[in-house]
Structures are given as structure tokens and as C-alpha cells.
Amino acid sequence: MNYAYYPGCSTQGASTDYEKSTRAVCAALGMNLVELPEWNCCGSTPAHAVDTELSAALCVRNLDIAARQESETLLTPCPSCLSNLKHAAKRMQNPEARARVNELLDNPAASEFPAVTSVMQGMAAHLDAKEIASRTRKSLSALTFAPYYGCLMSRPAEIMKFGDPENPTLMESLLTACSATVLDFPLKTACCGASYGIPERSMTARLSARILQLATDMKVDAIVVACPLCQMNLDLRQPQAEKAADTRFAMPVLYFTQALGLAFGFSPDTLGLEKLRVSADSLLRKLGTGAANAAGSR
Amino acid sequence: MSNITDIRLKRDAGFIAEVEAASGQKLSTCYQCGNCTAGCPAGFAYDKQVNRIMRGAQLGLKDDVLNSRAIWMCLSCFTCSLRCPNNIDVAAIMETLRHMARKKNMVSVRKVEKFWFSFLNTVRAFGRSWEIGTMALYMLRSLRVFTDIDLAPEALKKQKLPFKPYVVPNGGAGAVGRIFKRYRERADREGVRP
Ligand code: SF4
Ligand code: SF4
Numbered sequence: 001m002n003y004a005y006y007p008g009c010s011t012q013g014a015s016t017d018y019e020k021s022t023r024a025v026c027a028a029l030g031m032n033l034v035e036l037p038e039w040n041c042c043g044s045t046p047a048h049a050v051d052t053e054l055s056a057a058l059c060v061r062n063l064d065i066a067a068r069q070e071s072e073t074l075l076t077p078c079p080s081c082l083s084n085l086k087h088a089a090k091r092m093q094n095p096e097a098r099a100r101v102n103e104l105l106d107n108p109a110a111s112e113f114p115a116v117t118s119v120m121q122g123m124a125a126h127l128d129a130k131e132i133a134s135r136t137r138k139s140l141s142a143l144t145f146a147p148y149y150g151c152l153m154s155r156p157a158e159i160m161k162f163g164d165p166e167n168p169t170l171m172e173s174l175l176t177a178c179s180a181t182v183l184d185f186p187l188k189t190a191c192c193g194a195s196y197g198i199p200e201r202s203m204t205a206r207l208s209a210r211i212l213q214l215a216t217d218m219k220v221d222a223i224v225v226a227c228p229l230c231q232m233n234l235d236l237r238q239p240q241a242e243k244a245a246d247t248r249f250a251m252p253v254l255y256f257t258q259a260l261g262l263a264f265g266f267s268p269d270t271l272g273l274e275k276l277r278v279s280a281d282s283l284l285r286k287l288g289t290g291a292a293n294a295a296g297s298r
Numbered sequence: 299m300s301n302i303t304d305i306r307l308k309r310d311a312g313f314i315a316e317v318e319a320a321s322g323q324k325l326s327t328c329y330q331c332g333n334c335t336a337g338c339p340a341g342f343a344y345d346k347q348v349n350r351i352m353r354g355a356q357l358g359l360k361d362d363v364l365n366s367r368a369i370w371m372c373l374s375c376f377t378c379s380l381r382c383p384n385n386i387d388v389a390a391i392m393e394t395l396r397h398m399a400r401k402k403n404m405v406s407v408r409k410v411e412k413f414w415f416s417f418l419n420t421v422r423a424f425g426r427s428w429e430i431g432t433m434a435l436y437m438l439r440s441l442r443v444f445t446d447i448d449l450a451p452e453a454l455k456k457q458k459l460p461f462k463p464y465v466v467p468n469g470g471a472g473a474v475g476r477i478f479k480r481y482r483e484r485a486d487r488e489g490v491r492p
Binding site: 051 | 339340371375379387411413425428429440448449452453457473474481484
């Protein structure tokens with residue numbers, strides 16, 4: 001089945017591993033991702049923080065391109081893009097706001113857009129847990145994860161439609177379908193400090209340290225995430241969090257698509273695991289899938 | 299907010315209406331339970347906690363609220379909106395206040411705004427954001443040596459930072475540039491800071 005696909009800028013730069021693993025897992029599930037032609041940046045936090053209509057116009061240009069594709073659903077892996085696209089689509093339902101956003105565009109936007117949803121929800125809608133389980137080649141039963149969604153994926157609930165805004169459970173159902181142990185992680189929707197890493201490092205360091213500390217105390221093998229910014233704050237910026245908390249974490253932080261990809265038998269290379277700052281080798285050893293004996297994997 | 303006379307003098311009824319219209323929220327429904335503040339992850343960096351911002355807005359204390367540091371340190375995480383017993387979208391109010399403060403050039407934490415524009419200028423130029431460009435512009439604008447220099451070796455080794463921006467092809471970058479151009483022109487026409 002074909003899905004229109006909006007990758008978002010992060011997946012093209014800092015998070016190419018998210019992109020690679022998303023594409024690999026979707027292919028394994030029979031989901032054909034058709035990238036929007038000439039898509040542009042959704043504006044991320046800076047655009048909506050500066051002006052709602054500027055943010056909406058940047059998003060609507062993409063939604064308008066998506067409206068001209070064959071698909072009924074537009075998927076994106078990034079919660080921040082998802083949030084912006086969904087807020088923009090909602091904004092366009094108000095005629096006054098629509099007129100002001102259209103004023104910023106080359107041509108007025110289409111009157112209807114395809115539904116926008118996360119890759120994670122797209123997977124769950126495409127195949128149920130049983131079918132997903134039937135496609136695994138390698139059980140993840142040796143691994144224990146802390147699921148971490150970040151603050152944007154499930155909030156605000158009426159726009160994101162991702163289940164309980166403080167206790168989403170979709171990632172758990174996907175990972176347990178691959179036989180992983182997934183703990184109840186109380187900070188699963190806490191904020192990691194978002195885009196403040198550059199202008200106010202103490203914010204991200206402090207908030208990320210809280211999440212890393214709890215996961216460490218719970219003795220998980222990895223934190224599993226769905227957001228490129230969360231991944232960067234928890235992984236690449238982990239030394240800054242360690243400094244703020246005056247401790248060492250050494251906690252691997254994987255995308256959920258990388259975890260699923262391991263279950264589907266993809267090689268660490270196909271999933272971009274080498275991009276992680278904190279190595280996932282400890283997980284691979286437990287799975288017996290060391291980079292060295294990746295033979296037999298896809 | 300020192301005493302009653304002070305509050306009466308500073309009260310700006312037009313401001314209350316403006317915040318309510320832009321955010322779509324009713325300020326008078328806040329009864330100061332403090333739930334928003336209890337759950338706010340950024341509160342440690344605020345000068346006024348978010349329930350005090352709500353109270354200030356409710357009373358029409360425009361300058362107090364728009365000059366606060368809090369509205370710039372807010373992470374837009376929506377925890378406050380989620381936990382407000384009166385279903386006030388508090389995060390939307392924080393965002394509205396930020397927009398109003400920007401438009402009136404009352405930006406109390408300039409570095410945050412500088413970061414946003416460093417990012418947006420790469421989008422305006424190329425149609426997509428570009429990490430290295432954002433960082434370079436931010437260093438120039440804030441005149442500070444890049445605070446993340448400790449991350450650079452690792453980020454470069456892992457090839458997380460493309461050296462060249464991706465330019466959206468087939469006129470895409472131009473179309474995005476024109477969105478920014480029209481946005482600026484309209485702000486000028488309307489007499490607000492873009
Ligand atoms: S949670 Fe709602 S009612 Fe309570 S103080 Fe905050 S805004 Fe007011
Ligand atoms: S949205 Fe802003 S004010 Fe509300 S809880 Fe999050 S950081 Fe605090």
C-alpha cells in the first residue's frame with residue numbers, strides 16, 4: 001500500500017538513522033513510502049513561536065503538495081513536524097485564518113488535505129500486533145526498554161489523537177509484539193528540553209538528565225524514542241546531561257524503528273546503529289547480533 | 299504586583315480582550331489552583347511561574363506579563379494545558395503572549411529569539427533547515443562562541459552535520475522564500491515587528 005511521506009529535515013541531517021530504519025521497517029511491513037516532491041521545512045518550533053500564520057503557511061505548502069498525491073494518508077516520523085502539520089490543517093478550517101495563510105502562499109491551498117499521522121500510528125493501522133509479530137525474525141526477549149514519547153507526540157490530545165496524552169501505549173504494543181520487555185516508564189511524556197540545547201543548555205541538560213537517571217535506575221537496556229530532537233538531547237547531548245547531574249549514564253537511546261528493525265532481522269548497518277553516540281553494542285551482544293556475526297541478517 | 303492601587307493603575311482592559319481573542323481562551327476561568335505551575339518542567343528557569351502569568355494576564359497587567367522571562371523559556375510542552383482543571387489551553391496563552399511581546403519589540407530573552415531566526419533564515423534561504431548554518435548564524439547574532447563546541451567532534455565523526463545545505467529543487471526554495479517575503483511585507487503593512 002502507498003503512503004505519502006514527509007520525512008522532515010532532521011531525518012536528512014542529524015538523524016539519517018531514523019530515516020534508514022523507518023524505510024527498512026516500513027518496507028518489511030509492506031508499506032510503500034512515497035516521499036512528497038519538493039517538500040520544505042515545516043518551520044519547527046521557531047516558526048510557530050514567532051508567528052502562527054508563518055508556521056501554518058510553511059506547513060500548508062506541504063499539505064497542498066500532499067493533496068495532489070494519490071494517497072489518503074500522509075505519514076511523518078517526526079512528532080514536531082506532525083504537530084505543526086496537524087495544527088496547520090486545523091487552522092485552515094477557519095475561513096478567516098485560511099484567507100490570511102493563503103495570502104502568504106503562491107497559490108491558494110487545496111480545500112482538503114489528506115489525513116496526517118505518525119509513522120508509528122501508520123504501522124499499527126497497517127498491520128495488527130499479531131501480524132507484526134509474525135514478521136519478526138529475531139525475538140527481542142533478551143531486551144528491556146523504557147518507552148519515551150516526549151511531549152509533542154500525544155499533546156494536545158484533541159489534535160494529535162494519540163491516545164491518553166499522559167500515558168500513550170502504542171510503542172509498547174509494537175515492541176512487545178517483538179517479545180521485548182517494555183517497562184512502565186513514568187516520564188514517558190515528560191519534556192527533554194526541546195530545542196533549547198543551543199540557546200539555554202542548562203534547560204536540556206537538566207530535563208534530559210532526569211529522564212536518563214530514571215531509565216538508569218530502572219536498569220533498562222535502552223530508552224526507545226520516536227523523536228529526532230529527543231534522541232539528540234538524550235544521546236548526543238548525554239555528556240552535557242551527565243555533567244549537569246554529576247554522574248555517568250552510558251544509556252543507549254534507540255529509535256523505535258531501530259528496535260523493530262533488529263526484530264525484523266535487519267543488520268545494524270541497515271538501521272544506522274553506528275550513528276548512535278552511546279553504542280548499541282551491549283544490546284547486540286544480548287541478541288547475539290554483534291556487527292561481526294551479522295551474517296544471515298538482511 | 300505590590301498593592302491594589304498599583305494593580306488598578308497598571309490594568310489594561312484592551313490587553314485582556316486581545317489575549318482572549320488571539321488565544322481563543324477565557325482568562326477569567328482561571329481560579330489559581332496552581333496545577334499548571336506544578337507540572338511545568340521549565341519553571342526553574344522562570345522569573346514568574348506560569349500561574350502568576352495567568353493571574354497577571356487575567357488582571358490586564360500587560361507590561362508585567364509581556365516583559366517576563368517566563369514566556370521565552372516556555373517549552374510549549376502542553377503539560378499545563380493538559381492538567382488545567384478548567385480546560386484552559388495555558389500553552390496557547392503563553393504562545394500568544396510571546397507573539398504579542400515580539401510584535402511590540404518587548405523581548406526579554408534575546409538569545410532565544412536569535413536562535414529562532416538563525417534557524418528560520420536557513421529555511422528562508424534553502425527551503426529546508428540546515429544545522430551548521432543555524433549554528434553559524436546564531437554565533438554571529440549572539441556574538442558568542444558556539445556553546446556546543448564540545449559536541450562538535452562527535453557530531454562530525456558520526457556525520458550528523460551535513461556541510462552543505464539541501465536546496466529544495468524545481469523552484470521549491472524560491473516558493474518558500476516568497477512565503478517569508480510576504481510575511482514580512484504584511485507585518486510592515488500592519489505596523490508590527492515581523
Ligand atoms: S491550572 Fe488552570 S485554573 Fe489552575 S492556575 Fe493554572 S490556568 Fe489557572
Ligand atoms: S507549555 Fe510552557 S508553561 Fe506550559 S508546562 Fe510546558 S513549559 Fe510550562
